Amino acid sequence: MGIGEPQKDLETELWAVYSRLESLKDEKDKATLELKALELIAKIRATGALVSEVAPGGAPTRSRFLQRNRLIATMTVGTIVVEAGLRSGSLHTAGQAADHGRPVGVVPGPVTSRVSAGCHQWIRDGKGVLVTDVAEV
Secondary structure (H helix, E strand, O other): OOOOOOHHHHHHHHHHHHHHHHHOOOHHHHHHHHHHHHHHHHHHHHHOOOOOOOOOOOOOOHHHHHHHHHHHHHHOOOEEEEOOOOOOHHHHHHHHHHHOOOOEEEEOOOOOOHHHHHHHHHHHHOOOEEOOOHHHO
16 A cells, blocks of 8 residues: 555455454454554554555455565564474565575474474574574574
């Protein structure tokens, strides 16, 4: 979304994102969440930037989350991954960051934990730097 585009376009894009809320039991909760999202986006639009590779009205899909993560990874100074499994979306994002020359830090959990196996693999392969303290970030 660029500055100056009509509010209707912004609302259309937000509806595409929040149309996944069908699982909410209470329509009031759904409407409240959508209103809060609109308010948040309005604040971001006034003070920052909205970036998307999807046209307004595009439905959320698994592949689009990967696209979003690529944008996140390339717009940051670095990426920190905490306790990620071997096939973690976080590691996919970290891979995108590394591919774009961004540093990747890794905070693994116990070696016995399957949800930390990806972090341990990244450290072992030299893809990420072990982070043990906030000062190292």
